[in-house]
Amino acid sequence: MAYIKLKDIAKKANVSINTVSRALNNKSDIGDDTKIRIRRIADEMGYILNASASRLRSKENRMIGVIITHIDNAFYARILQGINDAISEKEYTMLALSSGENLEKEKSLLKTLVSNRVAGTIIVPSQDMINSLDYDNIGVPHITIVRKGNKNTRSYFISDSFQSGIKAAEYFIQQGCSHSAYIGFNLPVSCNRDRVNGFIKGLRDAEVILKENRIIHCDATPQAAYNAATEFLKNDKQIDSLFVYNDSMALGVIRAAHDLKIRIPEDIRILGHDDVAESRYYIPSLSTIRVPKYRLGYDSASELMALINDNKAPEKYVSYLPELIIRES
Amino acid sequence: MAYIKLKDIAKKANVSINTVSRALNNKSDIGDDTKIRIRRIADEMGYILNASASRLRSKENRMIGVIITHIDNAFYARILQGINDAISEKEYTMLALSSGENLEKEKSLLKTLVSNRVAGTIIVPSQDMINSLDYDNIGVPHITIVRKGNKNTRSYFISDSFQSGIKAAEYFIQQGCSHSAYIGFNLPVSCNRDRVNGFIKGLRDAEVILKENRIIHCDATPQAAYNAATEFLKNDKQIDSLFVYNDSMALGVIRAAHDLKIRIPEDIRILGHDDVAESRYYIPSLSTIRVPKYRLGYDSASELMALINDNKAPEKYVSYLPELIIRES
DNA sequence: GGACCAGGATCTGACGTCTTA
């Protein structure tokens, strides 16, 4: 099946191709009557713009690329929502891809985006502590989110993970806990490192030492966290507080404690991170550290829009302050 | 900044533009030595194909469009994963958009996809019981998933929701429950309707009548389900079993029962739907009806690939049999 | 009557790649 093109409309309307183009693009210097007439004809014929041709000629592409690490992750899903809302307002479309935390894959996705000449990109750099991709070199405005990245980036939007760690520590101390542990993500990402470091610092400020063997790392799934926590809690009976990398893992940890007949919060306090929508419905409902996910997505996309429209927009580094949410755990 | 183009490479390599194109596309009738030389030069110069130009000329587009209703939904996220894996093998990319269950939005997204001349589309039709979009008319191979859709579609891949209802009923009956209720999704979608009907049928086969006022509908969020369930359980003390539209809503329902001091499963059994990854970690872990989400995504995408490569591929209607997963709830 | 003008439409060519000869 062949698509209708400007030429077909031009023939039917008895005008030049260019006139049709101007009419459909709402350009000036075209009579209202002809414009309306042409638009009606185009509609009737079921015309749908060939975006490739349009982009090739005009060099304009109202599409941005987004690379996250995992689609099936409530945290990123919420960020995507924010991004999407911000760009929809300006009639942009989002091409979202996921790297699976794989550097090679991320590189190839980036190539796909540039190949499509997207107007800009928003990237969660996979394994950012060892990621040496040079985003500055891709020739497209870009913003890094969630993680800082290794290379200098034009702008980034992150949640202050060091502060998360501090707040977690302060909370545990305040609750009278003296034997804390951390279950984190086993890949070299700055947000995990910062969270650990903040946690250590916060505890030390209260003269509590977080021992090496109370810092555990595993995959960022409830399954892995369940296994890790089970193993750990079986061996270390003193533990009275656990800070977990994210809510999804915390769910696994809660379940592990439950299965070991360890009471929450009487025997052990559990603190998650991110404040995913479901966490308030868990039993016990999950105390956590809230990250403004939607806002982070929305703001970063807005900034990207600014970068796109004004290539000289200043660099912008935004770090949101996370918020402690105390619930039942 | 200007991108490198074939012309630039041709100049540097002292060959014609066409030769460069053939070299990069791995065409025959080009010497191995020149091919390698050209590819090296292209690499050094940092050449990245202009996909728009390529598509315009070749009419080939290794991109498929996917329209789901909500990105921030574990069920769809898992399906997307399946789709993505299936098409990645063939080096296709997925442009995933979400309609928010809004018909107008879906229409406009469809237009975006066609405008980009995607090779094919996979669609979750929003509100399919009143959706009159004519997918056959978009001039692109398409497959409907999750919901049947109103219009005749070339192919669809769904989970048999009627059977889900039947199985839910059989399970409750077998457990000796005699006062069941259903909490569903308040939009006109076939999977909800079929689930209710199957549930009614299954109960009736055991001579149990599901009364009208024990069928409730609300938004598909834990929040809405929590509210609806709280209200409902407060008034109808006889209820001993609740079938819920999906796991995410079931989480809200579990919490509602918990807050009302209704014991699960002693006082009431709760059965979810979908078997989302988290549900086995809930407390109590959620009994549910498993839908082969990943497989549904993978298979439908594979079929789409077949449709794309052979426009005469036969219509295919696949309906997966859901599986009852009994856990603690 | 000629010069000037503005709005409205047309003509030509180019975007970067790939197909055909």
Add this chain to the structure above:
DNA sequence: GTAAGACGTCAGATCCTGGTC
């Protein structure tokens, strides 16, 4: 291996037409 042209759209320049001073 080359050369020429086409894919569909749009930017830029050009050309009308009729009205004014």
